[in-house]
Amino acid sequence: xxxxxxxxxxxxxxxxxxARDPPPGIVAGPVSEDDLFTWExxxxxxxxxxYENGIFPAELKFPQDYPLSPPSLxxxxxxxxxxxxxxxxxxxxxLHAPGEDPNQYERPEERWSPVQSIEKILLSVMSMLxxxxxxxxxxxxxxxLWRDDREEYNRQIRAHVRKTLGL
Amino acid sequence: MEDVPDPTDFPxxxxxxxxxxxxxxxxxxxxxxxxxxxxxxACGHCFCSLCIRTQLNVKAECPLCRKSTTEFHLRKVQSIxxxxxxxxxxxxxILQLSRDEVQRRLxxxxxxxxxxxxxxRSPKKRRRNPSLNDDDEVIEIIKPxxxxxGQRSGLSPADSSGSSTPQSVxxxxxxxxxxxxKINQHLDxxxxxxxPIEFEVGSSTTNNxxxxxxxxxxxxxxxxxxxxxxGKGKAKSNSKSKLEPSATPxxxxxxxxxxxxxxxxxxxxHDLPTTGDKDTLIRRHERWVLVYNANLDRNxxxxxxxxxxxxKLKKWEDTRGGKKIGVGDVKAYEKANKVVFAGLIEAARPKxxxxxxxxxxxxxxxxxxxxxxxATDDPSEIQVPISSSPGSSVPPVTEDExxxxxxxx
Numbered sequence: 001x002x003x004x005x006x007x008x009x010x011x012x013x014x015x016x017x018x019a020r021d022p023p024p025g026i027v028a029g030p031v032s033e034d035d036l037f038t039w040e041x042x043x044x045x046x047x048x049x050x051y052e053n054g055i056f057p058a059e060l061k062f063p064q065d066y067p068l069s070p071p072s073l074x075x076x077x078x079x080x081x082x083x084x085x086x087x088x089x090x091x092x093x094x095l096h097a098p099g100e101d102p103n104q105y106e107r108p109e110e111r112w113s114p115v116q117s118i119e120k121i122l123l124s125v126m127s128m129l130x131x132x133x134x135x136x137x138x139x140x141x142x143x144x145l146w147r148d149d150r151e152e153y154n155r156q157i158r159a160h161v162r163k164t165l166g167l
Numbered sequence: 168m169e170d171v172p173d174p175t176d177f178p179x180x181x182x183x184x185x186x187x188x189x190x191x192x193x194x195x196x197x198x199x200x201x202x203x204x205x206x207x208x209a210c211g212h213c214f215c216s217l218c219i220r221t222q223l224n225v226k227a228e229c230p231l232c233r234k235s236t237t238e239f240h241l242r243k244v245q246s247i248x249x250x251x252x253x254x255x256x257x258x259x260x261i262l263q264l265s266r267d268e269v270q271r272r273l274x275x276x277x278x279x280x281x282x283x284x285x286x287x288r289s290p291k292k293r294r295r296n297p298s299l300n301d302d303d304e305v306i307e308i309i310k311p312x313x314x315x316x317g318q319r320s321g322l323s324p325a326d327s328s329g330s331s332t333p334q335s336v337x338x339x340x341x342x343x344x345x346x347x348x349k350i351n352q353h354l355d356x357x358x359x360x361x362x363p364i365e366f367e368v369g370s371s372t373t374n375n376x377x378x379x380x381x382x383x384x385x386x387x388x389x390x391x392x393x394x395x396x397x398g399k400g401k402a403k404s405n406s407k408s409k410l411e412p413s414a415t416p417x418x419x420x421x422x423x424x425x426x427x428x429x430x431x432x433x434x435x436x437h438d439l440p441t442t443g444d445k446d447t448l449i450r451r452h453e454r455w456v457l458v459y460n461a462n463l464d465r466n467x468x469x470x471x472x473x474x475x476x477x478x479k480l481k482k483w484e485d486t487r488g489g490k491k492i493g494v495g496d497v498k499a500y501e502k503a504n505k506v507v508f509a510g511l512i513e514a515a516r517p518k519x520x521x522x523x524x525x526x527x528x529x530x531x532x533x534x535x536x537x538x539x540x541x542a543t544d545d546p547s548e549i550q551v552p553i554s555s556s557p558g559s560s561v562p563p564v565t566e567d568e569x570x571x572x573x574x575x576x
Contacts, residue, residue: 005482005486006198006218009171009198009199009200010198010199012171013171013173013199014199016170016171016173016175017173017174017175020175021175064486067197067198068221068222068225097225113230113231113233114196114197114218114222114230115196115197115230115231
């Protein structure tokens with residue numbers, strides 16, 4: 001096997017740590033040994049939220065210069081959430097590199113830095129599910145629904161959860 | 168999936184307190200490896216030389232605490248480098264010891280369970296401490312399984328002090344008699360031989376040992392004669408700079424003021440390829456400065472040869488450095504995509520947000536529109552809205568870094 005690049009070595013290490021010491025509600029790992037730059041994750045919906053009991057698959061894609069640049073995270077199937085685009089891409093500050101601030105609201109200390117980790121990203125996404133950030137809306141319909149008709153918002157999400165669980 | 172060394176190799180804190188933290192403290196938080204040429208930044212945090220130098224080119228702040236810092240603040244941390252050097256040697260040994268300890272505890276628990284099954288004397292069961300007195304009893308009971316007996320007598324110091332042969336123990340793996348002081352070494356060597364080996368040379372895996380030896384040889388070779396490095400045959404005239412403590416870092420270059428010809432000269436000064444367009448040449452030289460200077464931050468005996476550095480540079484260029492993510496010829500790009508831009512500007516003009524849901528954030532739209540209309544005046548700005556649009560899979564930092572384009576309009 002050819003020597004691993006920095007990115008590959010770091011991804012392997014993170015995978016090993018996640019496998020040995022998994023945080024609750026998170027499963028993540030590379031899709032195959034040949035492609036360490038694409039990961040599959042399963043996130044559990046946080047309790048006491050409409051996402052509760054749901055298991056949400058998502059895909060992490062890493063750039064070749066990881067950890068210099070952040071990965072991107074996409075829920076598949078897409079998830080109704082103010083901070084998730086209609087195509088499933090997640091919009092949170094930890095996934096944004098410094099210098100790139102599409103919405104100009106992010107505090108620098110929340111942005112990506114090479115010392116962040118996959119575990120921290122996924123934990124942030126979990127807390128984003130629990131507490132949407134309406135300031136940085138990515139899905140305007142979800143934003144409106146969340147702000148104006150919380151009951152309907154909750155109902156739609158619960159319906160989605162039931163559907164994905166095959167109930 | 169292959170195994171990579173990391174702090175979780177060690178048992179958790181209840182069994183081996185502090186070992187995970189120690190291993191973690193000696194690792195760079197950017198690459199996750201043990202520090203290579205550790206440098207500290209203004210706030211005191213420490214990173215591998217190459218990691219932090221690369222990162223500072225992206226953003227002049229500490230990746231950990233985000234305090235602003237520049238290349239001028241970088242300081243070599245000799246003590247950490249020495250600690251890493253020693254830890255590299257000690258790590259496999261301590262890892263083995265800690266694993267033995269886990270094993271021993273497991274077997275002790277098993278033995279105690281066996282004792283509880285066999286013995287009817289309840290007071291003994293409650294003894295948790297393997298004190299000398301009831302140790303004898305334990306041995307008596309677990310004697311039938313010879314393997315266990317070997318383990319216990321091999322690994323428990325309390326046991327050997329009371330037993331009849333204090334100086335030699337039987338190896339739990341190969342059952343040979345080995346001097347007690349050498350048992351760990353014997354285990355580390357995979358039971359190859361009971362012949363004594365000097366600890367100082369390399370108590371660890373053969374891999375590490377070989378490397379160490381090599382390093383020493385290099386060091387001694389250099390000390391004996393200045394022509395030592397020429398022994399390799401293909402060594403170039405400047406390849407012994409690897410061992411010259413006086414080698415100086417390459418200063419940073421303001422590339423945009425340079426002509427292509429001068430760039431090629433600078434590259435050939437370091438025996439680097441001079442192929443490619445100006446951008447390629449700049450990126451190549453920029454990376455070379457990083458790799459070269461980072462190499463100088465290492466202890467002389469840990470430094471890589473120039474050939475190795477050049478090989479690494481080539482690999483970097485093959486994987487990502489050579490690929491240009493951004494736009495090279497802005498004018499040509501603008502021409503080729505005129506229709507697309509026109510469409511985008513048209514889409515951004517109306518007051519109501521475009522139908523695409525991901526562009527619906529009103530605030531966001533305003534900014535986007537503003538940027539696009541501004542961009543029509545200045546061709547270099549045109550790619551900005553595209554590259555920084557949310558959800559884009561292109562890593563924009565690299566692009567900004569490489570094209571030198573302004574990000575915010």
